[in-house]
Amino acid sequence: xxxxxxxxxxxxxSVMLATIMQVLDTTIANVAxxxxxxxxGASSDQIIWVLTSYIVAAAIMTLPVGYLSQRYGRRAVLLWxxxxxxxxxxxxxxAGSLTEMIVWRIAQxxxxxxxxxxxxxxLLDSFPPEKHASAMSVWGMGVMIGPILGPSxxxxxxxxxxxxxxxxxxxxxxxxxxxxxxxxxPVTRTTLKRFDFLGFGLLALAVxxxxxxxxxxxHVQWFDAMEIKLYAILVALGLYLxxxxxxxxxxxxxxxxxxxxxxxxxxxxxxxxxxxxLLATMALLPPMLQNWKGYPVSTTGLxxxxxxxxxxxxxxxxxxxMRFIDARMILLAGMSLVCLSLWGMTQFxxxxxxxxxxxxxxxxxxxxxxxxxxxxTLTYATLPGHLRDEGAALYSLSRNMGxxxxxxxxxxxxxxxxxxxxxxxxxRLQPDSGLLAMLPDTGTIAALPMAVxxxxxxQAAEIAFVNDFQLLMWVNLAAMPLVLLLRVPRVPxxxxxxSNP
Numbered sequence: 397x398x399x400x401x402x403x404x405x406x407x408x409x410s411v412m413l414a415t416i417m418q419v420l421d422t423t424i425a426n427v428a429x430x431x432x433x434x435x436x437g438a439s440s441d442q443i444i445w446v447l448t449s450y451i452v453a454a455a456i457m458t459l460p461v462g463y464l465s466q467r468y469g470r471r472a473v474l475l476w477x478x479x480x481x482x483x484x485x486x487x488x489x490x491a492g493s494l495t496e497m498i499v500w501r502i503a504q505x506x507x508x509x510x511x512x513x514x515x516x517x518x519l520l521d522s523f524p525p526e527k528h529a530s531a532m533s534v535w536g537m538g539v540m541i542g543p544i545l546g547p548s549x550x551x552x553x554x555x556x557x558x559x560x561x562x563x564x565x566x567x568x569x570x571x572x573x574x575x576x577x578x579x580x581x582p583v584t585r586t587t588l589k590r591f592d593f594l595g596f597g598l599l600a601l602a603v604x605x606x607x608x609x610x611x612x613x614x615h616v617q618w619f620d621a622m623e624i625k626l627y628a629i630l631v632a633l634g635l636y637l638x639x640x641x642x643x644x645x646x647x648x649x650x651x652x653x654x655x656x657x658x659x660x661x662x663x664x665x666x667x668x669x670x671x672x673x674l675l676a677t678m679a680l681l682p683p684m685l686q687n688w689k690g691y692p693v694s695t696t697g698l699x700x701x702x703x704x705x706x707x708x709x710x711x712x713x714x715x716x717x718m719r720f721i722d723a724r725m726i727l728l729a730g731m732s733l734v735c736l737s738l739w740g741m742t743q744f745x746x747x748x749x750x751x752x753x754x755x756x757x758x759x760x761x762x763x764x765x766x767x768x769x770x771x772x773t774l775t776y777a778t779l780p781g782h783l784r785d786e787g788a789a790l791y792s793l794s795r796n797m798g799x800x801x802x803x804x805x806x807x808x809x810x811x812x813x814x815x816x817x818x819x820x821x822x823x824r825l826q827p828d829s830g831l832l833a834m835l836p837d838t839g840t841i842a843a844l845p846m847a848v849x850x851x852x853x854x855q856a857a858e859i860a861f862v863n864d865f866q867l868l869m870w871v872n873l874a875a876m877p878l879v880l881l882l883r884v885p886r887v888p889x890x891x892x893x894x895s896n897p
Contacts, residue, residue, distance in 0.1 A: 410576025424550035453505025462786035480507030482570030489563035513788035551697025602634030610804035663775025669875035671798025703757035710765020733763030738869035817856035
């Protein structure tokens with residue numbers, strides 16, 4: 397069906413709004429976590445479930461997106477997803493306990509799982525091949541409005557209203573998106589393809605067990621606990637049975653052709669590692685700035701905002717750069733900038749100034765902006781059109797799992813290193829040590845032990861955060877060799893990206 401350029405751009409705006417809503421909800425919640433912790437009566441390790449429960453639910457429910465879109469049509473799935481996401485957002489705002497919040501965040505994740513992969517595949521099918529890189533660039537810039545507005549908007553709403561408004565803000569966005577999707581997204585032909593419940597169940601079991609293992613391990617001494625051993629067994633068993641089932645069943649959950657495409661498989665591994673970096677730093681910085689530097693939540697949001705500005709700037713220029721420069725070189729340049737920013741973060745102290753925080757955040761965002769579009773374009777460059785929905789779902793799953801594992805990993809390492817550093821510093825504390833000279837004047841001898849404990853905890857936290865930033869830097873370096881496995885094929889999508897204005 398021929399569609400006017402006007403209708404095509406309104407279609408793009410409608411599906412982008414759905415994606416923005418999902419991404420905004422992830423970043424907007426980060427900065428409000430310390431306030432949610434107090435409002436819901438949760439500990440610092442429990443409140444992280446507000447992030448990870450959503451990410452894991454979205455990761456698991458991303459898997460059947462390809463089937464659902466083929467069975468019921470993209471428009472119907474997208475409409476129900478946006479409606480469910482909007483309603484569950486309202487219920488998150490009404491939550492009175494941590495249990496309620498986690499339940500509704502899981503519902504958000506389930507409903508929001510289809511938003512990113514379907515919006516990607518709808519845009520790829522709505523624009524001609526020579527416009528794919530540009531379409532992904534515009535879509536990516538729309539997505540990055542979330543990281544730009546999320547921290548500052550979340551900080552402002554939490555500071556002057558309540559953390560509950562970080563969820564209520566989804567209502568107008570959801571309504572506008574639904575109206576646009578209903579009007580401009582075409583009804584697609586459906587099929588009666590059989591759904592592989594066994595394959596889905598086995599993979600979902602492995603994914604959920606892996607997340608529970610990572611979230612619970614630090615609190616129960618890892619493999620000293622039978623609980624963690626059970627999760628590890630379920631992960632291994634779920635993956636093994638899934639592979640066996642995929643090789644022997646006539647009705648496979650995922651098309652084997654997906655895994656015969658070298659670019660696609662390499663792209664999955666690459667975006668998994670990028671996903672680790674994408675949210676892990678955003679999970680670390682708010683508690684560092686609010687709990688240890690004493691910044692108000694609104695200031696924290698403003699300091700984090702330049703990261704999103706850098707990402708949008710990177711996405712603005714990357715489509716033009718891809719006309720003249722090998723996409724793999726752009727990827728390496730982007731990863732190098734991310735690595736540079738993480739190295740800069742390893743030099744942070746608790747006294748770090750706002751200027752250093754803003755510069756490092758901007759550089760990291762710029763690097764990520766140079767990574768997202770080339771990696772997406774190269775991943776799909778050789779994938780046949782009929783595999784695009786399944787491929788987009790698996791691509792989103794890989795990114796979500798990277799983000800979820802990254803958040804769990806850095807928080808577990810932070811908690812463990814904080815405890816180790818406290819013990820190590822306390823064992824070396826002497827009357828003539830430099831720590832005592834750093835203490836403020838307490839006025840009385842009785843207040844001295846409390847002042848010593850506060851300063852010791854502050855120094856231990858400084859080392860723990862630096863250790864996490866070092867870990868993320870090495871993870872980033874580990875991803876860079878994967879770029880060399882990607883090919884730049886002579887296909888219309890990339891030819892157009894490199895030759896058309």
